[in-house]
Amino acid sequence: MAEKKPIELEEGWGFMQNGINKLIRVLEGQSAEQFNAEQYMSLYTTIYNMCTQKPPHDFSEQLYDRYRKSFEMYIKDQVIKSLQEHRDEVLLKELYVRWQNHKLMVRWLSRFFNYLDRYYITRHSLHTLKDVGLICFRDRVFEEIKKQAKDAILRLIEREREGELIDRTLIKNILSIFIEVGMGGMECYQRDFETHLLQETASFYKRKAAEWIDQDSCPDYMLKAEQCLEDEEDKVESYLHSTSKLKLLKEVEQELLTCYETRLLQKEHSGCAALLKDDKSEDLSRMFRLFQRVPRGLEPVAEIFKEHVENEGMKLVKEVTEAAESKKDKEAGKGPSKDSGSPFEQQFVRSVIELQDKYLQYVILCFCNTSLFHKSLKEAFESFCNKSVAGTCSAELMASFCDNLLKKGGSEKLSDEAIEETLDKLVKLLAYISDKDMFNEFYRKRLARRLLYDRxxxxDHERSILTRLKQQCGAQFTSRMEGMVTDLALAREKQQSFEEWMRVNEKKLRIDFSVTVLTTGFWPAYKAHELALPQEMVDGVELFKSFYETGNKRKLTWYYSLGTCHLKANFDARPIELVLGTQQAACLLQFNDSEDLTYKEIQHRLNLCEDDNTRTLHSLACAKFKILLKEPSNKVIAKTDKFSMNKKFTSAQRRIKIPLPPIDEKKKVIEDVDKDRRFSIDAAIVRTMKSRKTLLHQQLVLEVVQQLSRMFKPDFKLIKKRIEHLIEAEYLARDKDNPMMFQYLA
Known part of the structure; x- marks a missing residue:
């Protein structure tokens, strides 16, 4: 068999050149005839044969080189000339057509020369046929035309920003060339297009912002800014690469928001403060959305929010203080007001709750519940909630408000659901009060009064608020109050046991007699007065002692000032039931045996101190219900006065309650709280020193403040005094070398 004659380079390339020329005619639209399977196989086989011939007829290297030159010739003769004839949008369209044709040419030629890819290129680690085609386009076309293309695209984008409709698909197609010629990297796109886009974007919005900031209100400016940001995001979605998004938006944010934030927020009549004042929640939400894009952009907004809330709160404090002082001036000399607080002070707490509701909704809805705005709200409320209101601290006002809400006949006429909701808000408000221990003491005294007098x-409401207080302030905060509620329930059981004991032992009393036995440690401290009781009451006391001392070694201390009596008074018109304190009842019962009595005689018979005797007589002779007649007839109780029963007294009510004049308990509460604070500071100092052994003065003070700040803000001078006290008591000692260093003495 004769050996096959090798194909010479020029012979074989001449055949391949014919195929390449045909492909070019198809790409240029000069021929519609496509390659059939036979033609394709003929071209492929020619390359295969020329690459597999034995040396020196293996023409792989020459064919690889001529493959590249085929592209270069086509680009030089056809592509570049065509592109140089056009500008702007027409240039971009022609460029995309040429790019598509080039990729088609690469696809076909790489098929013809496929054998090079499989063996020669792999063996010599050369660029693939596809990459050679891309490199040719990049070096010969892209590098030549990229500036003109970039400028044309940027002009189209600016026209779109000015409101014109443009061919977005064209831009996307051209930018795909910037990406694809990077051959897997983004360098070409970023260097040759993106960098210039960002510069143009900054320049465009710099001009726009300077124009808008002068002519537009804050809401109008924000609307435009938000629309611009949305438009730029839309550009990324439509034709820019996703990696451009953050960079592009950053430029817009910088020019529209960062550069003008202060001017925008402080715009007169339309800035952040004005939006808060006018309750423009939608605009405030937009402000939050915009400035959260900017590094630390929300901090000025939060500061303005804090100032606004603080001003609103201080306005309330001022209004209530002025109203209370005005009322005080008008009612000077009319006697003390009720202990539940004046209507102004009650309204203050209600208004603060409403203020909290309003601005908490701002934080949740407008400011997306972010911690920064919660912090601003907290600081604002702490600022004005700890101010004195008409001479009364907020802790006392809140305790009075609770008392008014929870007692029978309070001015707050609400449904059970509304009361529960108000209690929940009130306890949350307590978080802003620095003197929580003061609230605790005021609240405990009022709770005791409600429980003892069945008010x-x-x-359920009483237990509900204690549960909330426990969650807010800890178990120790409510332990004594919970003990009071439990104590009263046990006292009722004890009373039932007493009644059962009387029935079993066939004991009877001339009056209905009920005793409430309480545990001293839970309840506020009360003075135990020695009251000379009427015989009917003495019999009851002695009988209960007999019952209680059977199998019980605890000592009973009787607090008559806390008792309540129901007396039937036979007046000339008709009998009326009087509800009084034990002291008042004992006083009236003296008039069963005497027509009239002097101040001194009543005091002697009842064994009362002057203050209690005066208060008792004032409630019966000078208050609303004048059960006793007084000589001389005036509203001042004197030691020389004489009293008699007012037999002509009458009332439309069949039962009337005659309260004692209220005692101002504020001074006593403050004294008790100050005393407790000294103990708390001592305990915190000892606890800290016991664990640390030695500590500098400043560190000790800071740790003590940190431990106690949950309940109250300790005074630094007081802490210093308590340290000195503990040194004297030999719990601590000063270091010999450093007087500011303390040592714990075990």
Missing amino acids: SSSD
Whole structure:
């Protein structure tokens, strides 16, 4: 068999050149005839044969080189000339057509020369046929035309920003060339287009912002800014690469928001403060959305929010203080007001709750519940909630508000659901109060009064607020109050046991007699007065002692000032039931045996101190219900006065309650709280020193403040005094070398 004659380079390339020329005619639209399977196989086989011939007829290297030159010739003769004839949008369209044709040419030629890819290129680690085609386009076309293309695209984008409709698909197609010629990297796109886009974007919005900031209100400016940001995001979605998004938006944010934030927020009549004042929640939400894009952009907004809330709160404090002082001036000399607080002070707490509701909704809805705005709200409320209101601290006002809410006949006429909701908000408000221990003491005294005098409107509400207080302030905060509620329930059981004991032992009293036995440690401290009781009451006391001392070694201390009596008074018109304190009842019963009595005689018979005797007589002779007649007839109780029963007294009510004049308990509460604070500071100092052994003065003070700040803000001078006290008591000692260093003495 004769050996096959090798194909010479020029012979074989001449055949391949014919195929390449045909492909070019098809790409240029000069021929519609496509390659059939036979033609394709003929071209492929020619390359295969020329690459597999034995040396020196293996023409792989020459064919690889001529493959590249085929592209270069086509680009030089056809592509570049065509592109140089056009500008702007027409140039971009022609460029995309040429790019598509080039990729088609690469696809076909790489098929013809496929054998090079499989063996020669792999063996010599050369660029693939596809890459050679891309490199040719990049070096010969892209590098030549990229500036003109970039400028044309940027002009189209600016026209779109000015409101014109443009061919977005064209831009996307051209930018795909910037990406694809990077051959897997983004360098070409970023260097040759993106960098210039960002510069143009900054320049465009710099001009726009300077124009808008002068002519537009804050809401109008923000609307435009938000629309611009949305438009730029849309550009990324439509034709820019996704990696451009953050960079592009950053430029817009810088020019529209960062550069003008202060001017925008402080715009007169339309800035952040004005939006808060006018309740423009939608605009405030937009402000939050915009400035959260900017590094630390929300901090000025939060500061303005804090100032606004603080001003609103201080306005309330001022209004209530002025109203209370005005009322005080008008009512000078009319006697003390009720202990539940004046209507102004009650309204203050209600208004603060409403203020908290309003601005908490701002934080949640407008400011997306972010911690920064919660912090601003907290600081604002702490600022004005700890101010004195008409001479009364907020802790006392809140305790009075609770008392008014929870007692029978309070001015707050609300449904059970509304009361629960108000209690929940009130306890949350307590978080802003620095003197929580003061609130605790005021609240505990009022709770005791409600429980002892059966004034509480609902046991469920009482337990509900204690549960909330426990969650907010800890178990120790409510332990004594919970003990009071439990104590009263046990006292009722004890009373039932007493009644059962009387029935079993066939004991009877001339009056209905009820005793409430309480545990001293839970309840506020009360003075135990020695009251000379009427015989009917003495019999009851002695009988209860007999019952209680059977199998019980605890000592009973009787607090008559806390008792309540029901007396039937036979007046000339008709009998009326009187509800009084034990002291008042004992006083009236003296008039069963005497027509009239002097101040001194009553005091002697009852064994009362002057203050209690004066208060008792004032409630019966000078208050609303004048059960006793006084000589001389005036509203001042004197030691020389004489009293008699007012037999002509009458009332439309069949039962009337005659309260004692209220005692101002504020001074006593403050004294008790100050005393407790000294103990708390001592305990915190000892606890800290016991664990640390030695500590500098400043560190000790800071740790003590940190431990106690949950309940109250300790005074630094007081802490210093307590340290000195503990040194004297030999719990601590000063270091010999450093007087500012303390040592714990075990």
